[in-house]
Amino acid sequence: MRFELRDGVLHTDGAPGLLATADYPYYRDDPTVWRERLRTLRDATGIRIVSSYIPWRHHQPDPDAPPDFTGATRPDRDVVGYLRICAELGLSVIAKPGPFIHAETNYGGLPDWISPLRNPLVEPQLDAQGEPVRWIGSVPGPDGEIERWPLPAPLGAHFAARTADWLRAVNKEVLASTTAPDGPVTLVQIANEGLFTDGSLPLWAYDYSAPGLDFYRSGLRRTYGTLDGYNALHGTDHADWAQIEPPRERHTSGPLDVRSQLRYADWGRHQSDSLAEAYHSWTEALAPEVPVLVNLNPPAGEPDSLDSWLSRVRPERWNGIAYGFTNWMGVVSTSHDAHVRYVVAAKRTPGPNLEENWGFSELYDRAYAAGVTSFHQSLLALAAGATGFNVYTGVATSGWGDDLDAKHRPPYPDCPPVDADGNATGKAGTVLMLADFFAAHGAEFLAARPVTGASWGLYAPYAAIAAWTGDASAAGSAPDSADALPGCGRPLREFHERTRAEGQDYRIVDLESATAASLADHPHLVLHGGAFLDAQVQRLLAGHIGAGHRVELLGPVPRLDEALNPCTVLAEALAGQPAAAPTAGPVRVLSGSADAYWRAVTPTTGYLTLLVQSDNEGPVNVEIGTGAGGRALQVAVDSCRGGAAVLRIVDGVLDDFLLSGANSFLGSSVTPSVGVDGGEVRGHFGQDLARIGGETRTLLP
Known part of the structure; x- marks a missing residue:
């Protein structure tokens, strides 16, 4: 095989x-x-x-x-x-x-x-x-x-x-x-969860060793070409690359000029480059004849962690x-x-x-x-x-x-x-x-397509800066000031909450590796801004708007490119963009404490996944909008607290499914049931219920 x-x-x-x-x-x-x-x-x-x-x-x-x-x-x-x-x-x-x-x-x-x-x-x-x-x-x-x-x-x-x-x-x-x-x-x-189970650690947690800093400075040479080029952009007068020190302290208050922001973006790029370098060198030594993958731990729970994670974890750079x-x-x-x-x-x-x-x-x-x-x-x-x-x-x-x-x-x-x-x-x-x-x-x-609304546009340099300046960024500079701080993790979380509350799902797209063709699959993009943004990304987003798609920019509008030269192509495109009409999400939780996701094969065929929260009491009722003026599907699920279900719905009719009926840790048991548009399947009290290949099963967990 x-x-x-x-x-x-x-x-x-x-x-x-x-x-x-x-x-x-x-x-x-x-x-x-x-x-x-x-x-x-x-x-x-x-x-x-x-x-x-x-x-x-x-x-x-x-x-x-x-x-x-x-x-x-x-x-x-x-x-x-x-x-x-x-x-x-x-x-x-x-x-x-x-x-x-x-x-x-x-x-x-x-x-x-x-x-x-x-x-x-x-x-x-x-x-x-x-x-x-x-x-x-x-x-x-x-x-x-x-x-x-x-x-x-x-x-x-x-x-x-x-x-x-x-x-x-x-x-x-x-x-x-x-x-x-x-x-x-x-x-x-x-590897494991980064290199040493460290993929979710803050950007200042590692690696400031001599070989780590040598790799950092060689990365600066690759990025900026000459020391004069680096000095000009950063407002420094270093006589040798070895004199360049990485950031070591967080910026917690007050303005931060854009040249200083670049230092934080440099370190974020270094973190992703060093992770990729280890992955590549270890894979080269192993030289397997089968595909190679890695496992990253999710972001940690501290306020800066999501930004640190988004800055470091760049799969687009892993080359296979x-x-x-x-x-x-x-x-x-x-x-x-x-x-x-x-x-x-x-x-x-x-x-x-x-x-x-x-x-x-x-x-x-x-x-x-x-x-x-x-x-x-x-x-x-x-x-x-x-x-x-x-x-x-x-x-x-x-x-x-x-x-x-x-x-x-x-x-x-x-x-x-x-x-x-x-x-x-x-x-x-x-x-x-x-x-x-x-x-x-x-x-x-x-193969079923997640029915999504807007997509989050990730620009990793913003994540790196926000990781180091999170508190100051939260306080906020004037959006149009020259030292306006970008955001990423915090606004992404707010975007998540907003879209899920509206019954929308979403995707994340890396803007630095995107093309016009790949962005066309994301007709509505949301991202946070900053004082600068790569000229290539600005042109890409402006072209996206010109093709009739929508770009929603939160925070400051970038007016500089990555070399801090004036670049207003995105600002001009945004100014001419018509207002967007509100859209309703395809899935609404009508009652109960739960999260719902719909993956569609056709408007009336697909997979509904329902995640019941630990504080839920009673049945969960969900409405799936089928689009094009079609009749919405009404779904009712009774599951234990902390339970879950996945339903295959074919032409509006319940097909196979999985459903949990008991949570022994929470002491929650129900008679599990699931129905689509009134047709109901019920199980036995305190048992899980499933139908696979048309065969109904029950399980005492």
Whole structure:
């Protein structure tokens, strides 16, 4: 079989499908149970693709010895044998060799000997204050807690060389014999949630090490060409590139001239460039024969975090490395803030959800003891734009030692679909319904077009500036002043709230990589302005208006280009733009506390996803406008609090569906029911209800 990722969608021999996966950390289990655990995972959940990290520290604990991938030094290191079992069971695999994996392992899966504490050749990563950036190591301190060790600078020469050695060894000793079409490995993931689970950190969190700053200054040379060119734009008189210092302190009050704003935009561009550089160099060393993807954590919850994330995460610059994301930030049915950030991660660019918490309640939140919590989150991600879902992790494990994880005790995790004794739990049935539904309808679901209103136009330099100037930006300069501050994250959140309240969905489009042809798919664009905007982007947006589309600019109107030369082409186009007539959204929640998304195949055929919030009481009633003066569809769903549903509606008639009826964590149970235009299907009290392939199922979760 031939596997490709096209626009974030997995194609198998040219046929698109939704990517349904479950993680199994083989390295935490006794090898004698690998086969049985995998078989149970397959049969009980319907999942056919397993994702597995390959921990560097586990396979190469000695820097002077080659990695062990065959179990020569210890049976649980036989990853080649593990992959052979996967193939024999008909399971495909996403191999994830790091180098950093997190996964609750000591030092994030890095070997102790690559730490700057153990190897003076390894330079530490530094934050804006010059302090080492730290992660949990592997040795308890005097207080009994695991010490936090400095992380390596990712672009440091020695770390980069040893990382490349590791990845080349994985390719030669593992992937060469196990990669599709002759082996089970169909995809490869590098890194973890950024580089060191740091994709959501603020822009001043890293990397101010010497190699990091060398890369920053080389980026300035690429951007500005000459030192004279840099000085002219920034109002400086540096005699050498080495004299240029990055920003280290936030600007919290007062005006900020546009030349000073450029410094923040420079650092934001550097952050995205350094992430791309590590991705490219690690992929080049690994050299896999199958598609490569990454998993980014969603934005964090601090006020500056969305701007930092939007500035750093630039998939358009990854040149063939595909985007994916994770979710470890809260229960979205309870926390609206987490809900919004999760939606943004799913909408940033097409890609699969590669880690959804299905197994950890004691470590993260007790709400995850109930499978409906993860069911809700998986459906939200898919409705918002994800191209796949993941079960992390599918199996509880109990066979690791302190050399791998000295902090956590078995089982890991505590409440997954397959427990530590190898028995399927109620969650397995929930996953099976998901897997079966999207095996039947995933291709159509992905092809169905989200019915959206306006799209958010992302200009990443504004996000970088706003991350550093958020408080000052919120206070606001005069919109037409020369030092007017741009916005991005805060107005994007406000745009999200406005569009969702109007029953509209939306998309996010990167303006720096867009073309006139791609923008034509976004007839109404909304963006925040600033004092400057690339001339190319200004011309693109002006042409968009000239083609009869709409551009809605919030905040200051840019009158300078990226070189701070006068450029008013967008301002002139905006001045001549007619006022827009208000439009109603296609989906309205008439009663109940819920979020609704409609993906249309035709005006009366498509998929309604309903996310019921934890504070909901009673049935949720939704109206779907079919457009062109057609009759609106009336949908009624009764689900538990924190529940969810996805309905396939064909020519206005209810077809297959999934619906949750109980949330044990919240003590909420109902007799689940779903109806479209009066026709109703009812289940049994406290049980989930589904219809797949015309067959009705019930499940006691």
